[in-house]
Amino acid sequence: MSLDAVLSRIDADLDPALERLFDLLRIPSISTDPEYKADCDRAAEWLVKDLNAMGIAAERRETPGHPMVVAHVDGDGPHLLFYGHYDVQPVDPLELWHRDPFDPAIEEVDGQKVIRARGASDDKGQLMTFVEACRAYMAEHGKLPCKVTFFFEGEEESGSPSLVPFMKENAAELTADVALICDTTMAAPGLPSIATQLRGMLKEEFTLKGPRMDLHSGLYGGPALNPLREISKLIASFHDETGRVAVDGFYDGVPELSDELRRQWADAGFDETTFLGRIGMSRAHGEEAFSAMEQVWARPTLEVNGMWGGYTGAGTKTVIPAEAHCKLTCRLVGDQDPAQVRDALRAHIEARLPVDTEVVWHGSLDGAPASVMDTSRPEFELARGALSDEWSREAVFAGMGGSIPIAGYFKTILGMEPMLIGFAKDDDAIHSPNEKYDVESFHKGIRSWARILDALGQAAP
Template sequence: MLDPVLARIDSDLPQALDRLTEFLRIQSISTDPAYKDEVEKAADWLVADLASIGFAAEKHDTPGHPMVVAHGQAPDEASGPHLLFYGHYDVQPVDPLELWDHDPFDPRIEERDGKKIIRGRGASDDKGQLMTFVEACRAWKAVHGSLPLQLSFLFEGEEESGSPSLVPYMEENANALKADLALICDTSMVAPGVPSIASQLRGMLKDEFTLKGPAMDLHSGHYGGPAINPLREISRIISSFHDVTGRVAVEGFYDDVEEVPAEILRQWEASGFDEADYLANAGLTRPHGEEGYSTLIQQWARPTLEINGLWGGYQGAGTKTVIPAEAHCKLTCRLVGAMDPADIRSKLRAHVEAQLKPDLEIEWDMDLDGSAASVMNTDRPEFEKARLALSDEWNREAVFSGMGGSIPIAGHFKTVLDMDAMLIGFANEDDRIHSPNEKYDLDSYHKGIRSWARVLAALAG
């Protein structure tokens, strides 16, 4: 049953590229209210495209941007799990526009360094990835008239703006969305040509504080010396967050951190990850994280505490001789394993407050959130079936990888719908997502479609 589907994918690739190009032209920037109609247009485009394949597709309004939900029935004799496929159709803003080689919403197919790419906002994150799955389903339906198993879709329009409507929508529509397993395509490969299934995602904790010292900005001649300087004090405090080896020095920070299992570590080490290339893409020559751990482990399996913003005092041109009244700091922590965001927040704040001197006050932002890490249930048989299917398509062993970033939807599927999630994507680290000149390799698009066709066949068997 699979071979004619793969042949159909190959022959239909030009049309699949045309559809992707049309989709990429829609300026679905979710964070900017000026693009509200464009986000709506993208949702309508998806509804129409899914309906053209034969899915029962609907656009559901939310307090923010719409959700697109579709269902497809398999033949009565079909086996395998009921799958729910998730992707997002909104995109990041395009600023700074002058750094783009061409209009970000005028996608173009180019050849760079011997490979063909499609360049435009959303090409990789996430429209190109989303369409790999849709095109695989289109081929199955064209060849066999139906899918090999029961399938539903959930496409979100707010992922790039914090997903404020997602959890309430999932809670209100749990019965319609519930399936045996969720599939998520918003991920990358560990190295070019190395198919990957994410086995763990780091969580996230955000925090922010203000140190308040003098009642007002002070003249540095009149008060320099006697007055406490919040900028100097905040520098002293943040310098205490790490020891000389790069290890976080907050007491109890590593209490719930475990080492990587040996089999997963073996796959990572054999994945073909190029440390030098990974670092060079960011203009770096060496890793600067926690000593004693490889770059991959630092990125995927170790927690971090990062200073994201630090400011205070005079910011204008020239000099202004003041001792500032306030200093400000933005922080994030990447979390792994069983680390509890609330627990880490408490420990972090205790670390800071223990170092406050007289005449200093601290004010914490009480409006910031956090999410725990996600660890996938790779013991489920579907994971190994999918891994073998990916290995067949890419002609090399697929790996269970980690991810340094956070994809909250994976955790929401578990906490809201009690569903495990499988994350498979075909992006590369050089796709410049969220940056000017975003691109997606045509090999990723073509082989991504073929990969999903193989995965559907494997999970149906």
């Protein structure tokens, strides 16, 4: 079957594809606000009808929340499950939008055409890149090169409460060879990427107790231990002078970065200066032995997210407080075990507790290990090749600094490797006013999926 014909059809069909996306964008499917429940229903119905129009028997499937949309297309190649979400974030503060968030339009920004609307990037625009690729493929060839299951949810922006139960109840139906997720950004503008490692997280919080009560610094300053000073010393002990976490056992399970990934990332030509400059940094402050990208994508962190104690109001209060507080999170990679990291951290602090202090732990074991995809599966290299062809640039297996719980669910509940391939950009303003999606992302995104479907069709089923 000819891929070129499909790509030509995609190019020719871009305006109608945009019109279809605009139709979907006009539905204010804000999942978190009950006032928009009917709109979420409408968005699900719209997707059912759109798939039906392609000759695909899609179904609306009820949940305690907003409906799922599920559809199956038989085919010869491997079985792919495609996931996206049709719900969107609220639009407040509305006054910061320069147009109605649900009245999409093409705008031109710095010579780039962009689709402006709530959901343009997250995730309706991205979701439709896959749908349009299938539409073009089917129009040209009457079938798809792979077996495909479409799986759309309407609760992603409100915590996906129905997702795991639905996955468990319909495990047989939803299990495929790999899961495709189109809800991420490209690692850098114009750099095609498959996110293959997502950091996990451990949450911890503690109170350091010192004097029996708040003390007057005149009457007791000197002999009284000051918990603010002591908690500062503890926090200062978390890292060594090279930026490495100095907690014994913290790095257990952290893999070496493979030479192949290091090469891919080095060759990708990230603009670290721009990345860092945007946040006011002149250099990367993490582990010295790693680049900024490696620090975010492949290395664990221990960050203090909040600390407080004593008097924090206006003016002066000469107090030595009875206690001080610290909230922290660790980003985990590879095989780091959240429970073991928590124990190591607690042991580190308890070994350094000064006399006359006590530590009270508030963290539950609310953590998740990293997700590391099995890139030895042939689908990963095939997709990477297809993306490289489309973007005329070697695609990378990228890391992602944050967690994507849904990717983990596909792995742990359905036993599928998720391939996260997205075309969004960092400046898309998702969750913010004036969300946009580059027309280039939409157009080349559709073309990318057509190439990926074609390539995966050549893999063994």
